[in-house]
Ligand SMILES: [Ca+2]
Ligand SMILES: [Ca+2]
Ligand SMILES: [Ca+2]
């Protein structure tokens with residue numbers, strides 16, 4: 001008897017709690033749909049406007065930048081009204097987390113929520129492209145998960161991807177790093193390597209990862225938002241630390257040669273690798289190039305550029321045959337990576 005009344009009391013409490021939960025949810029409803037709209041740079045103001053005179057001006061949303069904004073469709077959202085989705089999720093930020101009851105995320109660059117939209121959009125599009133090649137269906141998955149992003153959390157002009165926490169942190173020194181799609185995509189390149197069991201066991205492996213990140217940045221922006229000088233990486237972020245135009249963090253046409261131009265600095269040495277990958281893409285097109293590049297770098301044991309180049313040629317041979325393998329080999333030969 002006593003038990004039954006306790007059960008009834010319990011049921012009543014649960015109903016009351018249910019009402020409270022409903023009321024709390026009604027205060028911040030989500031749109032319940034997976035698509036929305038976002039305002040982004042496409043891929044960055046210097047590249048899209050071809051204007052080398054643009055500067056940060058302390059995050060001001062000044063007149064000359066207005067034509068650099070583009071409204072794009074955001075996909076794969078979880079319907080909560082937050083920038084949480086299948087392939088990207090914003091886990092922390094300075095200021096307010098972006099939230100919209102109807103999935104409309106429209107901010108200027110002086111609003112920290114703008115960088116959150118940039119991160120969500122460019123990483124989601126990157127993963128959708130990877131899946132369009134069959135990775136995650138007919139091929140092994142490549143970082144097929146909600147990539148965690150921390151935005152504007154780091155005062156220095158640097159961004160990084162952390163293997164142990166499986167997250168990308170974007171800094172806010174100079175131009176906020178996440179205002180430039182190519183900085184976001186460079187970091188996603190490292191996240192791709194983490195997901196592929198790529199070993200960072202040597203300086204050359206580190207250089208390969210930097211070069212792949214630069215290549216990935218240019219590869220994706222050239223597909224989605226092509227600009228006049230594709231070889232220039234991070235044209236907008238670089239205005240804060242380069243004195244000569246065009247402003248580029250690095251380039252994909254530095255014409256460095258393996259092994260004599262290696263100097264042990266991974267970002268410098270990575271330009272040998274990034275140029276080889278870019279040459280492959282020019283020779284055989286982006287679908288075949290990215291398929292063999294991604295397939296070839298699974299489980300790389302962290303040895304040398306030559307070893308990974310051979311693995312990439314082998315992938316080309318296996319998937320597409322002799323002609324494609326020869327084109328891939330010649331791109332590595334031009335850089336001295338293969339004999
Ligand atoms: Ca900003
Ligand atoms: Ca920066
Ligand atoms: Ca660029």
Ligand SMILES: [Zn+2]
Nearest residue numbers: 186190210213
């Ligand atoms: Zn890097």
